[in-house]
Amino acid sequence: MLQKNTTKREYWLVLLVAILLSACGQPQQSFEMPPVNTDFMTLGLADASIEKRYPGMIEGTVNVEVKAQVSGYLETIYVKEGDYVNKGQSLFKIKGDVFNEQVNNSQANLKAALAAQANAKIEVEKIKPLVAEKVVSDIQLKTAQANYDAAAAQVAQAKAALGSSQINADFAIIKAPVSGYIGRIPNRIGNLVTPADAAPLTTLSEINQVLVYFSMSEADFIAFNQDRKTDAGMNAVSLIMADGKPYAHQGKLELASGNIERSTGSIALKAVFPNPDKLLRSGGAGRVIITKKLKDALTLPMASVKDVQDKFFVFTLADSNKVAMKAIEILGRSGDNYIVKSGVAKGEKIAINSIDDLAEGVKVVPTVAK
Numbered sequence: 001m002l003q004k005n006t007t008k009r010e011y012w013l014v015l016l017v018a019i020l021l022s023a024c025g026q027p028q029q030s031f032e033m034p035p036v037n038t039d040f041m042t043l044g045l046a047d048a049s050i051e052k053r054y055p056g057m058i059e060g061t062v063n064v065e066v067k068a069q070v071s072g073y074l075e076t077i078y079v080k081e082g083d084y085v086n087k088g089q090s091l092f093k094i095k096g097d098v099f100n101e102q103v104n105n106s107q108a109n110l111k112a113a114l115a116a117q118a119n120a121k122i123e124v125e126k127i128k129p130l131v132a133e134k135v136v137s138d139i140q141l142k143t144a145q146a147n148y149d150a151a152a153a154q155v156a157q158a159k160a161a162l163g164s165s166q167i168n169a170d171f172a173i174i175k176a177p178v179s180g181y182i183g184r185i186p187n188r189i190g191n192l193v194t195p196a197d198a199a200p201l202t203t204l205s206e207i208n209q210v211l212v213y214f215s216m217s218e219a220d221f222i223a224f225n226q227d228r229k230t231d232a233g234m235n236a237v238s239l240i241m242a243d244g245k246p247y248a249h250q251g252k253l254e255l256a257s258g259n260i261e262r263s264t265g266s267i268a269l270k271a272v273f274p275n276p277d278k279l280l281r282s283g284g285a286g287r288v289i290i291t292k293k294l295k296d297a298l299t300l301p302m303a304s305v306k307d308v309q310d311k312f313f314v315f316t317l318a319d320s321n322k323v324a325m326k327a328i329e330i331l332g333r334s335g336d337n338y339i340v341k342s343g344v345a346k347g348e349k350i351a352i353n354s355i356d357d358l359a360e361g362v363k364v365v366p367t368v369a370k
Contacts, residue, residue: 035363040317040349041304042368048297048339050332051289053240056214056271058284060205062178067201069171070094071194074187083182085204088175091182092201094193096172103169106162113151113158120148180204181281205282210275212239213256214288215266227292237271240287241279247286249274292332298340300328304352305338312338315358317349317366325360 072094079091123144130136183203187193193201216224228234239247251273260267271288273280280286305328306313312330315323328343344350349368351358358364 033362035321035365036354036357037367038315038323038351038354038358038364039367039369041301041352043298043300043344043346043348043350045296045346046299048294048299048334048337050292050294050334050339052220052292052332053287053289054214054216056212056239056286056288058280058282058286059211059213060180060207060282061209061211062180062204062206063282064178064180064204065200066091066174066177066204067197068092068094068174068193068195070099070168071192072096072098072172074189074191074193077185077187077189079182079185079202081182081185081202085176085179085182087177087179090173090175092174094172094174096169099165099169099172102165103162106158106165110155110158110162113154117148117151117155120144120151124148174201176204178204178206180206181278183282207275207278207280207282210273210280210282212251212271212273212286212288213268214271215261215264215268218260218265218267221260221267224290231293234290234292238289238291239271239273240289242285247273247280249276251288253290294339297331298344298346299334299337300340300344300350301352302333302336302338304350304355305330306355314344315351315355316344317351317364320363321366322361322363323351323358325358 074092075095076093077091078093079085079089085091124141127136127141127144131138131141181204183205185202186199187201224234235253237251237253239251241247251271254270254272256268256270300314304314306315312328313325314328316326318324326343329341331339331341333339349366351364352369
């Protein structure tokens with residue numbers, strides 16, 4: 001029995017060795033990827049423009065905080081948040097009873113001072129002929145004249161007090177210092193308001209024109225100043241609004257600061273935009289676009305460029321219908337195109353699709369697009 005089992009094992013072992021030797025003796029087959037159908041474009045020179053975008057904050061040309069100038073309880077609010085008001089229009093009223101009483105008291109004091117002045121004048125006029133006839137000494141006339149001068153000073157002081165009380169009474173009606181849109185109104189009727197309050201009664205913003213403030217790096221600012229010497233159109237800027245749509249009106253670029261901010265290495269600029277439809281509001285945001293025009297530039301569709309670890313590559317058509325992977329430098333972007341600084345040249349054929357299926361040396365079935 002043992003001899004029979006041994007014979008079976010030897011048989012299967014011999015058969016396995018024969019199969020392995022047979023497999024080793026056959027030639028191995030090599031597999032090659034099929035060519036990739038790819039469209040190519042021929043690089044040419046054309047006019048283009050580079051866009052640089054900077055985030056900005058929108059402010060009105062005039063932004064005014066409206067505060068109380070006297071203390072008191074808020075009695076009336078004449079406007080609503082978001083209203084447009086004209087300069088001099090009444091906005092708030094502070095309960096003015098105390099100020100009216102101050103006016104009445106000042107008027108009474110003025111009347112008393114005027115009466116005292118009149119009596120002093122009568123005394124002077126009465127003593128003058130007596131001094132002339134030497135009935136009394138001129139010292140009495142000088143005393144009477146001094147009393148009259150003091151009475152006149154009291155009148156001036158009373159007039160000043162009356163004016164001050166009238167100003168305070170006028171301050172009880174708070175009016176718009178400029179024309180503009182009303183901001184938030186945090187107080188309600190009955191609240192005590194004072195000139196020392198940290199929060200204003202409201203803010204007023206004039207937005208017939210708006211200012212969009214943004215910052216530019218020192219390097220960009222130097223390049224911008226050099227470029228606009230030959231391209232005056234760079235002083236005109238566009239705006240992308242918060243909803244991603246372009247603003248209908250162009251703006252004009254101005255400096256907001258003459259110095260580089262040391263902590264950030266940037267300089268502040270502002271763009272002035274007309275705002276006839278009052279679409280832009282103070283406190284909003286947008287992106288300022290500065291456009292530089294170029295002549296005879298190489299442009300590539302962004303879809304034809306492969307981004308690998310912040311480096312950019314394209315596939316060019318090489319010999320034997322194979323592709324070569326080339327690194328390029330990007331100068332900027334224009335719409336859906338990149339503007340190429342270096343890496344490829346005019347006349348080269350660039351793959352414009354299927355780039356995820358391409359690699360160095362991959363064969364293609366090229367179709368050259370017009």
